[in-house]
Amino acid sequence: MEITRKAERETVEGPEEYFTGTARITANFSRPDPSRVTGAIVEFEPGARTAWHSHPFGQTLVVTEGVGWTQVENGPK
Numbered sequence: 388m389e390i391t392r393k394a395e396r397e398t399v400e401g402p403e404e405y406f407t408g409t410a411r412i413t414a415n416f417s418r419p420d421p422s423r424v425t426g427a428i429v430e431f432e433p434g435a436r437t438a439w440h441s442h443p444f445g446q447t448l449v450v451t452e453g454v455g456w457t458q459v460e461n462g463p464k
Contacts, residue, residue: 401429407437413430415427
């Protein structure tokens with residue numbers, strides 16, 4: 388079991404090579420190899436977005452506030 392206190396989590400600005408506009412990333416957890424499981428909270432200021440990218444093994448998004456767009460390659464947003 389691993390316990391992480393909220394005050395111990397670090398929030399960083401989303402790097403410019405991956406985000407347009409202001410986004411903040413708070414890492415919640417990651418598991419050691421060979422697992423690929425990680426979790427983070429990403430907050431976007433109005434107008435901010437990620438650069439186009441993919442998740443070959445899938446991704447789960449949990450939207451807790453606001454609205455946003457997602458898109459599957461060559462599909463509608």
